[in-house]
Amino acid sequence: MRCVVGVDSSTQSCKVLAVDAGTGRVVAASSAAHPDGTAIDPHIWTSALHQAWDGAGIPALGAEVAAVSVAAQQHGMVALDAANEPVSDALLWNDIRSADDAQSMRDDLGAGAWVDAVNVVPVASFTLTKLAWLARCRPAAAARVARVVLPHDWLNFQLTGRFTTDRSDASGTGYFSPVTDSYRPALLQRFFGRVPALPVVLGPSAQAGTVLPAWGLANAVLGAGAGDNAGAALGLGLQPGEIVVSIGTSGTVFSTSSVPTRDPSGQIAGFADATGNHLPLLAMLNSARVMAAAAQMLQIDLPSLDALALTADPAAQGLLLLPYLDGERTPNLPAAHGSLLGLSRANMTAENVARASVLGVLNSLADAIDRMKEHGVPAERVLLIGGGAKSRSLRQAAASVFGLPVEVPVANEYVALGAARQAVWAATGELPVWERRIEASFEPDGGWGAEVRGRYIQARQTIYGV
Ligand SMILES: Nc1ncnc2c1ncn2[C@@H]1O[C@H](COP(=O)(O)OP(=O)(O)O)[C@@H](O)[C@H]1O
Numbered sequence: 131m132r133c134v135v136g137v138d139s140s141t142q143s144c145k146v147l148a149v150d151a152g153t154g155r156v157v158a159a160s161s162a163a164h165p166d167g168t169a170i171d172p173h174i175w176t177s178a179l180h181q182a183w184d185g186a187g188i189p190a191l192g193a194e195v196a197a198v199s200v201a202a203q204q205h206g207m208v209a210l211d212a213a214n215e216p217v218s219d220a221l222l223w224n225d226i227r228s229a230d231d232a233q234s235m236r237d238d239l240g241a242g243a244w245v246d247a248v249n250v251v252p253v254a255s256f257t258l259t260k261l262a263w264l265a266r267c268r269p270a271a272a273a274r275v276a277r278v279v280l281p282h283d284w285l286n287f288q289l290t291g292r293f294t295t296d297r298s299d300a301s302g303t304g305y306f307s308p309v310t311d312s313y314r315p316a317l318l319q320r321f322f323g324r325v326p327a328l329p330v331v332l333g334p335s336a337q338a339g340t341v342l343p344a345w346g347l348a349n350a351v352l353g354a355g356a357g358d359n360a361g362a363a364l365g366l367g368l369q370p371g372e373i374v375v376s377i378g379t380s381g382t383v384f385s386t387s388s389v390p391t392r393d394p395s396g397q398i399a400g401f402a403d404a405t406g407n408h409l410p411l412l413a414m415l416n417s418a419r420v421m422a423a424a425a426q427m428l429q430i431d432l433p434s435l436d437a438l439a440l441t442a443d444p445a446a447q448g449l450l451l452l453p454y455l456d457g458e459r460t461p462n463l464p465a466a467h468g469s470l471l472g473l474s475r476a477n478m479t480a481e482n483v484a485r486a487s488v489l490g491v492l493n494s495l496a497d498a499i500d501r502m503k504e505h506g507v508p509a510e511r512v513l514l515i516g517g518g519a520k521s522r523s524l525r526q527a528a529a530s531v532f533g534l535p536v537e538v539p540v541a542n543e544y545v546a547l548g549a550a551r552q553a554v555w556a557a558t559g560e561l562p563v564w565e566r567r568i569e570a571s572f573e574p575d576g577g578w579g580a581e582v583r584g585r586y587i588q589a590r591q592t593i594y595g596v
């Protein structure tokens with residue numbers, strides 16, 4: 131078998147990799163942008179996949195491609211009518227209009243009951259809260275819903291004509307239990323008013339079907355697919371004791387475990403991974419785009435922001451950013467705003483603002499790592515990935531802010547690489563072992579990181595009481 135194709139349909143873009151099945155080496159890659167926003171017509175994802183697919187030269191590979199798998203952003207509500215057409219734009223994980231519905235659902239059952247039922251506590255990101263919003267605010271559209279799927283399921287349908295999902299993505303809906311590996315239809319009945327058709331949940335190495343001829347391949351099988359973070363874990367070959375910090379549109383902190391992590395506070399989502407285990411995860415609404423916003427405020431580009439942050443005092447001379455620019459999911463503060471604190475005439479400089487944006491992102495992620503450790507998730511070292519990990523100032527500061535050794539794997543699209551690895555598994559029944567190459571490693575240095583963490587925690591507690 132020569133090669134496989136891995137797809138990552140994430141918030142900002144669709145990435146397609148052609149990968150050597152034996153070594154995991156990327157032999158071709160392309161991407162296509164998605165529009166900004168928190169709701170999107172799923173047909174746009176299909177168009178972007180076609181664009182990136184053709185851009186990577188996949189049709190020309192033809193029969194060389196043995197298998198394909200799709201990982202994608204989690205939670206998106208793809209609500210379809212009887213003709214499998216969307217009844218509305220898909221509300222994405224970062225759409226917070228269902229925040230009130232999420233709070234009502236938490237109040238209704240109680241956090242402990244939610245964790246018992248589905249090992250997550252509802253937040254606006256989850257599919258079920260979006261369905262509750264649809265039923266409450268768009269009853270005519272809700273009445274037309276025949277089926278509900280997720281972004282990666284939608285693309286599985288485009289590729290094979292079949293609706294299928296996997297346990298990692300299903301575990302982000304709010305109506306699937308990764309402990310019993312079964313849907314909870316009673317939660318849909320209670321909060322959406324009925325139970326629409328749902329995609330079958332496939333096992334980690336299952337085949338979802340055969341890729342349709344229109345995609346230019348010959349009898350390539352499609353793997354089950356995954357949620358994007360489970361895909362990244364697969365791409366990295368994540369092991370217990372390792373914590374992934376992914377800095378993309380979302381900021382995510384996750385690990386892999388053979389046992390579920392229960393957190394009635396809802397901060398740790400007890401998701402499933404793509405190997406049959408569990409993926410305890412915390413997700414933040416504000417991450418890489420905080421640095422982009424700071425660059426825009428300073429009217430410079432990202433490389434210039436990076437250069438400024440590298441010249442600044444490591445602790446930004448006390449300037450501190452609480453980075454809740456779009457509200458925040460973890461902690462659950464949907465109405466929050468960002469705060470720039472500790473301003474003085476001495477520290478009000480462009481380099482300190484640049485540095486404070488980097489430290490704000492890292493502190494938000496450090497809060498998540500601390501939560502994982504409080505819940506007994508082993509944390510020996512951090513693997514830093516995502517577009518934001520390209521920032522030199524961020525990767526150099528991360529170890530000191532986290533208080534942990536940090537490894538930066540060589541630049542790659544690890545979500546799509548994980549999908550490619552799953553594709554081999556689906557085609558051969560064997561999960562290949564591909565080498566993980568590390569580009570840079572960092573150790574915590576000096577005490578400035580602890581000082582920055584202390585100031586940040588005090589500010590967060592003072593302003594938001596969390
Ligand atoms: N050198 C850099 N410094 C800081 N942020 C960066 C850098 N390069 C890319 N990014 C950010 O990375 C983000 C894209 O990362 P990615 O992981 O692809 O996101 P997603 O998977 O959510 O689509 C963008 O918001 C972009 O601004």
Ligand SMILES: O=C(CO)[C@@H](O)[C@H](O)COP(=O)(O)O
Pocket residue numbers: 140141142202203204205223255302358359378379380381382413
């Ligand atoms: O909501 C979550 C995880 O719970 C996010 O991780 C989404 O899955 C979007 O991921 P990116 O587009 O940022 O990769």
